[in-house]
Amino acid sequence: MDGTLVLIATPIGNPDDFSPRAAAMLAASDLVLCEDTRVTGRLLAALGLSKPCLSYHDHNEVRRIEPVLERLREGETIALVSDAGMPAVSDPGQRLVAAVAAQGFRVSVIPGPSASLAALAVSGLDTARFYFEGFLAPKGTDRETRIAYLKHFPDTFILYEAPHRLEKTLADLEAAGLGPRKLAICRELTKRYEEVLYLTVAEAISHYRDTAIRGEFVLVVEGESEYLRRSPEKRQADKVRQTEDARQFMRDRLAADENKSDVRREAAARFGLSRNEAYRITVELEADSDMLE
Template structure:
């Protein structure tokens, strides 16, 4: 369905403002962001306690309502009701831009569906702040966010990302950074260049640059503090699927195994075999995992 909304349109409905908040240094709060928080009827905050300190600092008295990952579905109908009644709402996360590894996207989608204007404000963002100072190629880049917490799942996801030639950006918590670096060394190799950024915009802002092997060694001998942005250089020579010798008369499962033997993940191998045989990916997937046999 084609829709069109704009910030200047005349409507009885209110507006949803997406307001970035500082990722560390409170001086990064823009005058427009402060003015918006002052003029809206309600602030939907990821953590009302954290936002209360921010509001107190800038002398903003607008009331708050909690809006986080655990109450999203419960809150959205109430917030939509207020917006449709003409109230304006500002949505904020604890730090940075709403929706970027933080709550927000569900409310935005609901407003878009209801044709309620969504007005984004520019402001602090940890990923881009780290990228421009990293020394790695700034474009193109791929923002991934948080990897799965379990090493097995991390490795599986990183294997799929190993084909990327662009700079990759991840977020990671201090208590998991060591395990994540170990997974990256396993998949990307110890020589791939990486930049760790922590305490961005704060007094003890720090950039650690080197190979994955060097940075992993640092992490093993350091008391880790601070949230991290992890930037990994792209793969200049990604694995190539050598399909010229692939026998397409073989069963799909055998073809997948042959492609995997060239160093490709099973997911990518299934995709490639489906492409070469001009069949749906699900057909090859079921054949490789013997799902059709289990139903017989």
């Protein structure tokens, strides 16, 4: 019987978040693939388990794939974990999953803690649609390109950031024009010193000028659509466009010799104009001799 690869989410800070089902699956596994054998060794020890562990990380994942496939052919159950959170999501695992699936072996998952989803849930920003960016490139064209893309991304987006790069990332976001965007800064989620700050990008820059930066961060940033809906500039632009649409509508109807009172009433209802606004547009159009002649 062919074996199974099982992806198991591990705690992102609080060990009590590890589910009984996840613990049972670790106990049933023949081998545990992990980013850092020391980290996973501590988790196994806390669960009272003794399991063979094999490192699986960015630097060795390619050469690990064939030995794992061979063990699956022998019918073993192999667990894949990361140091924290869901393996294969901003952590090693995607290549292995693809290779295992391509060979026709079963791939299963034990869901659990996720820093990105936890941060999104507490962000207070739109969760109907969102984008997970993960870590930006530390520097260079790729970083600039991604920030330029995110600036115009319509929906909420999520970044991971290390403490030593937080100020640079905030500064780069502001430089790209995202200073007024709402931002939830989530630090040390599920840990003793968990902190969630609700600021704008510009406010966050000011905040960290006088605040020590410690811990791991998840940044949840307001998307362009949500920002534009609440921005004064957007509301003003919408008002101008609405008035111009109403003006064109009334111009066409008056040119067709329709009753002015009826035109004003219909325009007010259709375009959300006040009676005074509709009357003013009528007067302006009547003064346009080119249109009336």
